[in-house]
Amino acid sequence: MKLKTTLGAALLASTGLVGMAHAQTELTMWYHGGGNEVESNILNTIIEDFNAAQSDWSVVVESFPQESYNDSVVASALAGNLPCILDVDGPVMPNWAWAGYMQPLPISEAALAGHLDSTIGRWDGQVYAVGLWEAAVALYSRQSTLDALGLRTPTLEDPWTGDEFMAALDAAKASGDFDYPLDLGMAWTGEWYPYAFSPFLQSFGGDIVDRSTYQSAEGVLNGDAALAFGEWWQSLFADGYAPGTSQDPADRDTGFIDGKYAFAWNGNWAGVATLDGGVDDVVFLPAPDFGNGSVIGAGSWQFGASGTCANPEGVAAFVEHALQDKYLAAFSDGIGLIPSTPEAAAMTKNYNRGGALEVFFGLSEGQALVRPVTPGYVVAAKVFEKALADIANGADVADTLDAAVDEIEADIEANSGYGH
Amino acid sequence: MASKLTTSNRAGWLFALPGFGLITMFIVVPFFFAFWLSLTNQRLISPNPTEFVGLKNYEQLLSIGILELEPERDDSGAVIRDAEGNPQYPRVRSITRKNPDYPQYDGMREWFRWQSGDTAKVVVATDIVFWKSLRNTILFVLVVAPVQGGLALCLALLINQRLRGINVYRAIYFMPVVVSIVVVSLLWRFIYDGNDGLLNNILGALSFGMFQGRDWLGNADTALGSIMAMSIWQAVGFHMVIWLSGLQTISPTLYEAAAIEGASKWQTFRFVTWPGLRNTAILVLIVITMQAFALFAQIDVMTNGGPLDSTTTLVFQAVERGYGKQDISGGSTISVVLFLIVLTISLTQRYLTREK
Numbered sequence: 001m002k003l004k005t006t007l008g009a010a011l012l013a014s015t016g017l018v019g020m021a022h023a024q025t026e027l028t029m030w031y032h033g034g035g036n037e038v039e040s041n042i043l044n045t046i047i048e049d050f051n052a053a054q055s056d057w058s059v060v061v062e063s064f065p066q067e068s069y070n071d072s073v074v075a076s077a078l079a080g081n082l083p084c085i086l087d088v089d090g091p092v093m094p095n096w097a098w099a100g101y102m103q104p105l106p107i108s109e110a111a112l113a114g115h116l117d118s119t120i121g122r123w124d125g126q127v128y129a130v131g132l133w134e135a136a137v138a139l140y141s142r143q144s145t146l147d148a149l150g151l152r153t154p155t156l157e158d159p160w161t162g163d164e165f166m167a168a169l170d171a172a173k174a175s176g177d178f179d180y181p182l183d184l185g186m187a188w189t190g191e192w193y194p195y196a197f198s199p200f201l202q203s204f205g206g207d208i209v210d211r212s213t214y215q216s217a218e219g220v221l222n223g224d225a226a227l228a229f230g231e232w233w234q235s236l237f238a239d240g241y242a243p244g245t246s247q248d249p250a251d252r253d254t255g256f257i258d259g260k261y262a263f264a265w266n267g268n269w270a271g272v273a274t275l276d277g278g279v280d281d282v283v284f285l286p287a288p289d290f291g292n293g294s295v296i297g298a299g300s301w302q303f304g305a306s307g308t309c310a311n312p313e314g315v316a317a318f319v320e321h322a323l324q325d326k327y328l329a330a331f332s333d334g335i336g337l338i339p340s341t342p343e344a345a346a347m348t349k350n351y352n353r354g355g356a357l358e359v360f361f362g363l364s365e366g367q368a369l370v371r372p373v374t375p376g377y378v379v380a381a382k383v384f385e386k387a388l389a390d391i392a393n394g395a396d397v398a399d400t401l402d403a404a405v406d407e408i409e410a411d412i413e414a415n416s417g418y419g420h
Numbered sequence: 421m422a423s424k425l426t427t428s429n430r431a432g433w434l435f436a437l438p439g440f441g442l443i444t445m446f447i448v449v450p451f452f453f454a455f456w457l458s459l460t461n462q463r464l465i466s467p468n469p470t471e472f473v474g475l476k477n478y479e480q481l482l483s484i485g486i487l488e489l490e491p492e493r494d495d496s497g498a499v500i501r502d503a504e505g506n507p508q509y510p511r512v513r514s515i516t517r518k519n520p521d522y523p524q525y526d527g528m529r530e531w532f533r534w535q536s537g538d539t540a541k542v543v544v545a546t547d548i549v550f551w552k553s554l555r556n557t558i559l560f561v562l563v564v565a566p567v568q569g570g571l572a573l574c575l576a577l578l579i580n581q582r583l584r585g586i587n588v589y590r591a592i593y594f595m596p597v598v599v600s601i602v603v604v605s606l607l608w609r610f611i612y613d614g615n616d617g618l619l620n621n622i623l624g625a626l627s628f629g630m631f632q633g634r635d636w637l638g639n640a641d642t643a644l645g646s647i648m649a650m651s652i653w654q655a656v657g658f659h660m661v662i663w664l665s666g667l668q669t670i671s672p673t674l675y676e677a678a679a680i681e682g683a684s685k686w687q688t689f690r691f692v693t694w695p696g697l698r699n700t701a702i703l704v705l706i707v708i709t710m711q712a713f714a715l716f717a718q719i720d721v722m723t724n725g726g727p728l729d730s731t732t733t734l735v736f737q738a739v740e741r742g743y744g745k746q747d748i749s750g751g752s753t754i755s756v757v758l759f760l761i762v763l764t765i766s767l768t769q770r771y772l773t774r775e776k
Contacts (some may be wrong), residue, residue: 071743074465099465179615189724245726246638248613379745393640393727402513403529411745414461416468 024051024058027314029085030073032301034063038334042327050321057314059085077101077307084309085318089191090131090299091371091381094123098375098419100307102128107316111323118298118368119340124419129304130319132328133337136363137196137296138284140256140264140274146283149175149262154285156294156366162232165288169241172262180243182236183261186392187247193385194371196265197233199287199295202369204229208384209408214374214420217408221384222401229290230397237392245389268360272336275356284359286367298368300337338364375418379411451759457752464746477753484545487515487525491538499538507538516544550754552729553737556644560651560733561712568652568659569704575656576663577693590664594657601654605721608650612636612722637723640730647718647731655711659704666700667693702773706766713762734758 029047033039040063047059062083064072070092076082077099088096096102104126112120112130121129146153149171154160160168172181185192198208205225209217220226237244243251256264257277266274274282287294303322305315328344331337332351338360339345350357371377387404391397412418458477462470491499491507500508515521516528528544531551535541545551579589596604611618614635623631636646670693678688716735719725725732725740734754742751 077465095465098467100467101465244638246614246635248610248615251615379747382740382744389724389726390728393638395728398511399513399529402517406517406527411747414747415463415466419467 023055025056025311025314027057027059027085027309027311027318028083029059029061029087029318030069030083031061031063031087032066032069032089034065034069036335039331042330042334045330046322046327050318053321054317057311057317059318073101080308082306082308084306084311085315086129086304086306088121088129088302088304090118090121090129090302091191091195091373091377093121093129093302093304094373095375095378097123097128102304103307103309103312104128105130105304105316105319106312107319111320114341114343115323116338116340116364116368118364118370119300119302121299121302121304123373129302130323131300131302132322132340133300133331134298134340134364134368135300136268136298136338136360136368137199137265137287138268138360138363139287140266140270141262141283141285142279143281143283145172145262153283154288156286156362159286159294160288162288162290168263173241175262177259178262179255179260180241181262182242183247183252183255183264183266184236184242185247185252185265186243186245186389187249187252189245189385189389191381193388194381195297196267197388198371198384199297199369200233200290201226201229202295203287203290203292204232205290205292207372208380209372209374209376209412211372214372214376215412215417217380217405221408222398222405225292226401227398230391230401232290233388234391234394234397238394244392268338268357269336271357271360272350284357284363286363294367295369296363296367297371298364299370374420376408376412376415380408383407383411454752454755454759457749458756460749462748462752464743464748466746473749477749478757481547481550481750481753481757483528483547484531484543484551485525485528487512487528487542487544489515489533489540489542491540507540509540512542512544549729549732550734550737553732553734553754556729556731557713557715557733557735559644560648560715561709563648564652564712565705565708568656568708569701571652572656572659572704573663573697575660576667577689579660580664580667590661593660596654596656597658601717602721604650604654605718608646609637609722612646612650614638638727640728643723643727643731647715647722650722651712651715651718655708659708662704662707663697663700666697670696702769705773706769709765709769710762713758 031040031043033043043061047061051058069087070089073082073086073088073096077096082101086096086102088102093102105128107127107130112127115130116134119131119134120127121131143153149168151168151171152160152164154164169181172178185196194208201207201221206223206229207220210220236242251260254277255261256266257274257279268284271282271284287296303315303319305312309315323340325339325341325344325347328339328341329347332339332344332348336350336357338357339348339351342361345351345358345361346353349355351361352358372380374380383404387400390400459472459474460470461473461476489509489512491509494500502508512530516525518526525544528546529548531543531545531548533540533542575593579586579593614620614633614637617633617636619636620631620633624633634642636642674692674696675688678692683691714735715733716739719731719733719736720739723731725736735758738751738754738758740751741747741754
């Protein structure tokens with residue numbers, strides 16, 4: 001008799017459990033920040049809050065290391081095994097959307113009001129992904145260096161011209177105080193090259209592809225402006241202004257802090273480490289203007305719905321929940337990223353008025369240009385990276401850029417125009 | 421032989437099944453896949469349907485030609501020369517890029533050139549990166565196979581002695597083999613570092629500061645050599661062990677007989693040891709050749725194929741194209757070409773070392 005009641009109770013309890021689980025539809029999610037405890041904790045807080053706040057959806061997250069994240073997604077997409085909520089790097093999004101790995105996100109425009117435009121991933125006129133933060137690049141230097149070299153401090157409104165920039169490098173070189181005047185971060189292979197260096201090309205007046213049609217790169221990546229950019233780029237290495245492709249990664253991380261370089265071209269994510277490293281008078285200067293404005297790259301990691309997800313409205317509900325200013329601020333405080341709204345920026349340690357990194361919010365707002373919004377970007381970025389590495393190592397500028405144009409155009413043709 | 425395999429040998433086949441099954445699934449089937457994909461325009465990710473394109477990928481990969489460049493002449497027909505007296509040539513790109521007069525060279529790029537009189541002979545290819553990879557890979561095999569095999573034999577002869585503590589040496593020589601190649605490559609990147617790497621410091625100290633530090637991996641002239649040296653060091657222990665096992669199968673009575681006959685050390689090696697190592701030598705040679713053709717991890721970690729394609733290899737290009745540039749058909753084409761090359765070399769090696 002006793003056994004029967006126990007069994008009955010157990011049965012009741014188990015059906016109760018099943019019933020509760022049924023009430024919430026499970027949404028699986030993949031995230032690129034595996035291995036970063038602070039980042040995981042913030043994300044888990046958001047997910048717990050979301051799961052507790054409503055009864056329709058239950059999000060379950062799985063994290064991957066960033067280096068292998070894209071490969072994992074492509075592999076599981078080929079195997080038909082994608083999660084529902086997909087974390088995607090901004091410039092890669094059109095490629096996945098075009099391939100059908102992602103579907104439009106049914107999110108209300110109201111939820112996106114006031115967000116930095118570059119954090120909203122649009123492709124083909126529809127929103128596919130939304131980011132909680134932005135990243136920006138600036139020219140790191142020390143106020144004491146600028147004073148010692150007698151240089152004017154450039155501002156957003158009045159950045160250095162190309163000539164002023166080269167004069168600054170010359171002055172730093174002549175002072176003999178540094179191993180190299182400029183650290184470009186050549187040790188960071190991969191996406192850093194197109195993200196950090198294509199804005200220089202754009203400031204010269206060129207681009208990676210022709211953004212009016214996205215069908216060609218002729219005249220854009222190998223026109224007069226691009227040739228001028230290429231000659232300038234080569235001179236940075238040939239004339240000893242910057243360490244080349246074989247730069248020691250450790251020097252990239254700490255060289256500026258150790259005083260080996262007068263200037264460093266680096267992202268906002270390194271700002272906190274630089275301040276912690278004892279560079280109290282660090283200044284974050286806007287990119288030099290080579291004739292077509294001062295430009296930096298834009299577009300960071302974003303959330304969207306995978307192509308096979310049956311519940312895109314659940315994904316939209318989660319993203320809307322995650323877009324609250326308090327979470328944007330938490331991510332910013334935790335890992336130093338730029339929050340995507342001014343309200344959230346005001347809540348953070350570093351990006352509020354007078355905060356140490358406030359200037360980056362202005363850079364993102366004022367100069368950011370997203371990388372070419374096309375499925376072909378993934379391949380074009382690889383070609384661009386190799387062209388820049390080759391030119392830095394002394395390859396003929398015109399030949400290298402021509403070859404890059406040919407390769408990008410062959411790829412566009414092989415993909416039937418990438419659906420533009 | 422056939423009857424032995426087929427009659428009442430169910431247990432035998434059953435034992436072989438896991439091995440055969442895995443080999444079929446992961447080696448044989450993927451190879452036929454690669455061969456098929458190389459005849460299509462398959463992309464890694466694409467909503468477009470895959471199309472059969474015949475041999476287009478091979479044509480793209482293998483097209484190569486020689487372009488004869490006439491020097492530029494002034495109005496009187498005299499060759500224009502620069503200050504050092506070298507004739508001036510038109511740029512190759514003016515001929516190979518969208519020039520309707522030379523359709524056969526369209527889209528080709530210069531690989532290298534040489535002078536013949538005042539004419540420059542330029543080797544142009546559609547895919548010079550492939551040709552450079554092929555050259556680098558073959559160079560790597562030609563250097564690594566004999567040097568690594570020979571060095572491993574020397575080490576094996578040295579440690580094939582009954583001395584106290586000889587096992588410590590065996591362990592030390594074998595250690596790099598056990599460490600992951602990725603870790604080894606990362607460490608050697610620090611050793612080769614151009615600023616204050618270990619190698620530059622040691623050479624500087626040994627030469628009392630005479631030696632000027634150089635950027636081993638950042639210089640197109642030294643990068644491939646540096647990777648060869650590191651690769652030889654890394655895997656030499658493995659082949660040493662194989663040589664050692666071969667040495668220990670040689671009967672001691674043969675050495676005794678040689679000693680009684682009054683053979684010198686060299687004669688003992690030449691007429692006793694070396695013939696006894698015949699099969700081991702074939703194995704070591706084939707294994708090193710295969711491994712050298714598959715060179716990838718060191719390149720991926722240390723140089724990414726640079727500087728200026730001086731260290732790019734066939735396998736690195738296959739992966740780079742297939743996954744990096746999402747061009748599975750292009751990557752497969754390189755794999756098939758590599759397979760044919762390795763097959764030819766293995767068959768040749770087998771023919772040359774056959775039992776006469």
